[in-house]
Amino acid sequence: MSEFSASYHLRTNDREAAAALLQDSGNHGFIFPVENGWVSFVVTGPPFDINDEVINWNPGILLHYIYAEDHGWELKIWSKDELVFDYQCDWTDELRIEKNKFDPYLLRELIIQQGNSADDMEAVFDLKQHYAILGNEPPPYVLAQRLGLTHYEWISSDYVDGERYPEAIQV
Secondary structure, three states: OOOEEEEEEEEOOOHHHHHHHHHHOOOOEEEEEEEOOEEEEEEOOOOOOOOHHHHHHOOOEEEEEEEEOOOEEEEEEEEOOEEEEEEEEEOOOOOEEEEEEOOHHHHHHHHHHOOOOOOOHHHHHOHHHHHHHHOOOOHHHHHHHHHOOOOOOOOOOOOOOOOOOOOOEEO
16 A cells, blocks of 8 residues: 655644644644644645645644655645745656745755754755665655654544544544
C-alpha cells in the first residue's frame, strides 16, 4: 500500500491555538501535541483539499504538507491568509514541477530556527539532484525533518482517529 499523507502544521508552542483555529473556522479534526514549535493537525473532510476557512482564520505561519508516494508531493505555506510558498511536484505520468511561489529564504529561516542545516536544500526541490546529494530518503521527508515536523508520515484525515493516534485530541 502506498502512503498518502496530508496535514497542516501551525507554527506555535500552543496546542490550543490550533484548537481555536479549527473551532473559529467551523471545522473539526485531530490535533497532535506541540513538537519543535509546530502543532500538527488534520481537518475532517477531504484530506487533499485546502480548507479555505482554515486559511482565512490562520493566526500565523501555517504549512500544508502532502505526500502521495506514487504520485508526488506539495508544500504550501501561508502567513496569516497570504500564500507565501507554493511548490508542487508530480511524477504520476511524467515529472512536472511547479514553483508557483518559491521563497528559499523563508524555508532556510524555518529550518535554521530548528537548529538544522539548510545546506543542499535546493536538491529537495530538484529530483534530478536529490538522490545523488541527499540519499534515498524521499524529498518531502528530508524537508519535513529539517523543518522539525514530527507528524507527517501516514497522517491524513483518512488515517487519524482516537485509537490509532491516542496522542491526538479530537476537536
